[in-house]
Amino acid sequence: MLCEDTLFGRVDKVLLAIKRLQLNEPPDGYYVAFSGGKDSSVVLDLCKRAGVKFDAHYNVTTVDPPELTRFIYKKFPEVTMEKPPISMRKLIEKNMILPTRLARYCCKVFKERGGTGRFVVTGVRHAESSRRKKRKLIEPCRQPNGKRFLHPVIDWSTEEIWEYIHTYHIPYCSLYDEGFKRIGCICCPFSGTAKQKRDAKRWPHIYNYMWRGGAELAIKRRKARGMKCTFDSADDMIDWWINGKKAGKDEPGEINIFGVIADERIT
Template sequence: MGKKNYLTSKFKEDTKFASKYEIDVINRLTDLNLQYDDLLLLEKLPGMDYRKRVYIEDDTQIGILEFDLVDLDWKFTPTPYYYQLTGSKRIHLKSIKRRLKGKYLKEEYLEDPGEYLEIAKGSNNFIGVEMGDFIGVGVKKEKGIKLKDLKRKKKNIYIKKIEDYLEKNRERINSLLEYSKDILKKYIEKYKKKGYIINTSFSGGKDSSVSTLLVREIIPDIDVIFIDTGLEYPDTIKYVKRFAKEYDLNLHVVDGNYFWGHLEKEGIPTKDNRWCNSVCKLIPLKNFFMEHYPNKKVLTIDGSRKFESFTRSKLSYTRKSRFIDFQVNLFPILDWNAIDVWSYILLEEILYNPLYDKGFERIGCYLCPAALNSEFLRVRDLYPDLWSRWVNYLRKYYTMEEILRGFWRWRVLPPKMEELKKCLYNCNNNLE
């Protein structure tokens, strides 16, 4: 089963359609007036928190959207094509053959010095620049406006609809779908011959929703396992019940509500000490298997994808569990990018968790240290009771400013977070 062209994503990193929440954020920060069905693609970038490239097509980037952990607010950094797209006010330059990128704009470069002065006195740190067939972006500095980037204009630059993208990529998604079904059939047959029980895990997230529906086409009455840690979002619990009813799932809910009973003994869970995963998920799951499938080995269908993280990028289609010695996990959508998952969901009109429209990417425990800090702050906005219970505990060990910036999520802060902490102490003196 050799790899096909459709398994190669157009994007190097996980990419998705902008959610309703992200559309609202971008509209607030820019001159765009986006609708929820407009095509805006967000590609993950390295950073301390949320940070993504913003595209209107596969190869047309209009900016970077990120969450600033200093100001605790969203920021949008435009590219030249943002100004071509929006028609926002820009400074017009004379046609100059010399290289201007990285240079300060001098009066001799300007078509209209008055235009420069009027635009420069505005509040925006970024300013559009136009020079004939070229469009650029400048940055305000103490010495003036410095030209950050300059690119040749594109023809017919405009915002398309999500529907356009779906139709354009329908054939690729169908091919990817068939490939994943072949993966499922191959390994299910292999492990059934070995006497394994087949089941599927379901978290309430988009990936496990898709992998669950795919395997049901092969095993309609397959056991679908959801672990309720007692830390799930209320929306997730409602969604799981609705999803199970809509698709007639053979749903089993495993009780994993052991977090608060172990908290004092184990301490605050962190990215580098996620004891809660064992206590609230793996141990209850192992006990469930031993009770329901005594003396049997288990093959569990799992929606993990290699684009999600560096660790998962190393996965093969199957992996023996490191905690449950009689379990093997199978990853049928391993090669899918997030944009593929969302394309399939929208093409097939599959029910998805409403939290995705509210600013969440990770559907799991509301206090998970692996979630983005921008998501954690959304808990404060949407679920104040859940937020208060956890924050009141964290206040025993951290200041409120430290909590708001997520310092509690590590036992040992990584270098960039350590720099942020020092900056807040030394520059703002607001962590005392």
């Protein structure tokens, strides 16, 4: 599938991705945003095959699957592990609410840092989601940080990613062999209820210390400040967060499953 016959002739997607990297190579080299997932593992290998200058970075979030970080340390020692400025537990305490699909403050702190003023290479693909179908091969960052993005495998299918991995013997994280379709932060609110529950069961120490522990600190901080608390306990907040159970009435100063309202906004 990586080689296709079209009306315009035979297209070699591997060669095309390499050409994309070579033609757009910046003088200071690429900043490769490495996640340890299958897509970024392929992109990192393509950068090597293209012979372009680059440096690769992994942003540690403190809620990373241990299997993933061990995999990166062992198989990709050239990747710089970027330590975060704060743990997820303390970040939740600071914002006084767990992150949600709408209140995604954690992404800015953990995932979107690094690469300022650089040409950033990612493994973003159209096939990943309806939102990513709108992404372009080359695009500027929406934030005023001078970043530009290049997504060399943006038009690859998931099957083509795996074809490349097996053809060129690219190492990949063992979690894929256990049925994980995508690998990211443990209990990420973007992953859905079933995945959050699965993660909590598999990595109870990280779940209890970072997520539930963060919820406890968030409630304590709100009470210490004399602020309204919609939740009586960390368990109540977690139950709302994972299961979507309604927390009181949607009155000013309260929270609903769609986001943060009034004085419980992100601070």
